[in-house]
Amino acid sequence: MVVATQEEPERFDPPPFSLLAQPQRPGELAELIEVGVPASEAARLTAAAAVVGLPVELWLCIAVEGERALAEAVAAMNLERAKLTDILDTAATPVPARGPRHLLVRRLDQYADALAGSEWSAPARAEPLTIRVAHRVAARWAHAAVEAGVPFDRWVTSLVLAGEGRQLWEAAAAREGRTLAEWVLLQAARWANSRSTSPQATASG
Secondary structure (H helix, E strand, O other): OOOOOOOOOOOOOOOOOOOOOOOOOOOOOOOEEEOOOHHHHHHHHHHHHHOOOOOHHHHHHHHHHHHHHHHHHHHOOOHHHHHHHHHHHHHHOOOOOOOOOOOHHHHHHHHHHHHHHOOOOOOOOOEEEEEEEEEEHHHHHHHHHHHHHOOHHHHHHHHHHHOOOOOOHHHHHHHHHOOOOHHHHHHHHHHHHHHHHOOOHHHOO
């Protein structure tokens, strides 16, 4: 008589996250948005992305969303931009891992690691420049352009030229499972709350 045995299923480990294969946050449906800038500016932006080892379409996405989120937090909470920027830079400082992480956060952790210490080599790019952005973020950009009374293309271009990479902000947000805008607003709220409850603020109130 043959006795059937139930073999343990083989464990599947997905390949390590790669910015080369996927230049965006894991698990997001992306849109490609063209950026209309002169060739000289396109070359500068591509070079700036290469310095930090990021695909330019991802670097630009983080630049625009970081600038938008920062401006939104400053306006909504009446905060000083330069000081909030310093607070965000400090909050985004990488910290050593505390041990095994849940399977559900592993992919975002790998993405954050890639942002914080990328060795991605940027190939030469032809124009036009494009931004790879999550659909929900692109929708927020469209609303923001309408609120600013500026055509969408011009709004995106202005933030591309004004913003910086902010890749460590994005890495910190990803590690916490938050959007970049959510993370920025949370840090701003914490700072505003700490100011309002500080002994100096209480004494002057």
